[in-house]
Amino acid sequence: MSGMRRSKTTNTLVIVSDYTKGIYHDKWIGGVLHYTGMWKNGDQDINWSQNASLAACGYNGVEISTFSK
Numbered sequence: 001m002s003g004m005r006r007s008k009t010t011n012t013l014v015i016v017s018d019y020t021k022g023i024y025h026d027k028w029i030g031g032v033l034h035y036t037g038m039w040k041n042g043d044q045d046i047n048w049s050q051n052a053s054l055a056a057c058g059y060n061g062v063e064i065s066t067f068s069k
Contacts, residue, residue, distance in 0.1 A: 003015060003016045003017060003018070003024070003026075003035075003038070004016075004037075004038055004050035004051075004053075004054065005050070006050050006053050006062070010063075011061055011062055011063060012062065012063045012064070012065060013050060013053050013054060013057065013062050013063070013064050013065070014064075014065045014066075014067070015033070015035060015054070015064065015065070015066045015067070016067050016068070017033060017035060017066065017067070017068040017069070018068070018069040019068075019069065020069055024036035026068070028068070033066055033068065035054070037050075037051045037054070038050050038051050039051075
């Protein structure tokens with residue numbers, strides 16, 4: 001169900017945002033994707049799993065690719 005997948009081999013993080021499923025509330029505002037992150041229940045944790053990879057993308061060298069529906 002996760003919309004983020006990280007490859008350490010290619011140092012990339014792929015984000016798939018599908019607003020039609022109603023699970024998360026991702027949205028585009030002014031050309032910027034406001035992405036919910038990983039975890040279905042409770043608060044999101046910015047230090048957990050791929051959320052941490054995304055939060056650190058400005059200095060960890062991970063390239064982000066985004067696909068949205």
